[in-house]
Amino acid sequence: MRLLVGNDWSEELAEPTGSTGWAVQRLVWFARDGDVLVLPVAPQEEFLAYVTSLTGTRRSSLTVVVPPPGRLGAGALTADRLADPRFLAALREAFAGRPVHEVFALWPDAVVADLADALGCPEALEGHDFLTQSGGLIGSSKAAFRALAAGAGVALPAGAVCADRRRAHRHVTRLLDEGSPVILKQDYGSGSDGNEILSRTPGLALRGARALRVLADSAALDAYLDERWDWLTEGGRHRVVVERYHPGSRAYFAEFWISDGGVRLGGHGEMRYRPLPDSQVMPAPDLDQAQLDDLVEGGRRLCVALHALGYRGVLSADAVVTPAGEVLFTEHNGRATGSTHIYEIVGKRVVGPGFGTDRILLERVWPEGWEAPSFAGALTRLRDSGHLYDPETRRGAVILAAYNTHRKGVMLCYVAEDLEAALHREESVSRLFAPALSALEHHHHHH
Known part of the structure; x- marks a missing residue:
């Protein structure tokens, strides 16, 4: 049995203000039969049912435990919530005497080690001792990244x-x-x-x-x-x-899983900006073999260095490809990122062996002007219009995350044979969620 923890940042770095906990619901993608999930707010049943229908996990086998609100309320899994005796009692009840053989957290925080200790299963958390000393912070430090990358011979600006x-x-x-x-x-x-x-x-x-x-x-x-x-x-x-700063560069990432056993490549992709992160495409498009090799090899060298230090977990190495074609690394992100569940679960598990050969994934930030009434409403619209991902054809839109009340929308990922087809799908989907916008466009095309 595994314990999955939906924590997204460290209180040691910043106050997690204004969080409603919707983004960490992506934790549900990682669930396998029998897992116990810790989330800051209870996921919507429709979201749980939808995700597990795609991953093949039995919904009935999962237990979700939400700790009582803490000093900041219920938006984030703050340390006080994870140490709450009522919460720990509820977790033990959910375990029902089963041993925990793995603890998986979105963010490698010291509080996760504290939680494993409180539950008596420190050995289920790889890198436990490293985490007790706040070692996980190194994976989010851009200064540490520059020193490690330079020392490991990784190309830097x-x-x-x-x-x-x-x-x-x-x-x-x-x-x-x-x-x-x-x-x-x-x-x-x-x-x-x-x-x-x-x-x-x-x-x-x-x-x-x-x-x-x-x-x-x-x-x-x-x-x-x-x-x-x-x-x-x-x-x-x-x-x-x-x-x-290299103007006109494109931004790529290679993501790795660092475990006691070593370093394995998870996936790679391109981050698109205008000017802030706007979308991502997986696997990484438009690189020649030498550039892709540089991206993966540079990322791996960095991960080998982090492995030697005792870091365990997901590590994403970010790079730019300059207009001259050079691959230069710019930072690392030591956590389950906003890409991890997309390539690892939607790509490899849901789409399957065709991911990266005859299917690509495009995820985009919910556009301005789009509105969905609710998660269930978004799901119904996609299903009724024929745009929802279909496992038979391996095409369509996957809803990645729970409903974001702030943006009035969901996160979508388009599965298609190429980027052009994905963008075409997105254009069709915009008519479902941006009626005013598509009426304008319609007017534009026909007059």
């Missing part, structure tokens, strides 16, 4: 890790003087939120960052660092990564 402002000023100046823009990254920022791009000239197309700052000279850089240093270092707590 020019740059430096800076703990003080003078050093940052020196390295930013060096890169700007060479005629290239610079990206600055908070050590623990996620999803491009902690990145800013600096340039001598305006008009740069943004990708992977929130803002572009044009700095004409050294004085302008001084003023910028005065203004932003506190934000960049998160109040002086962390280091800052200074890195050469």
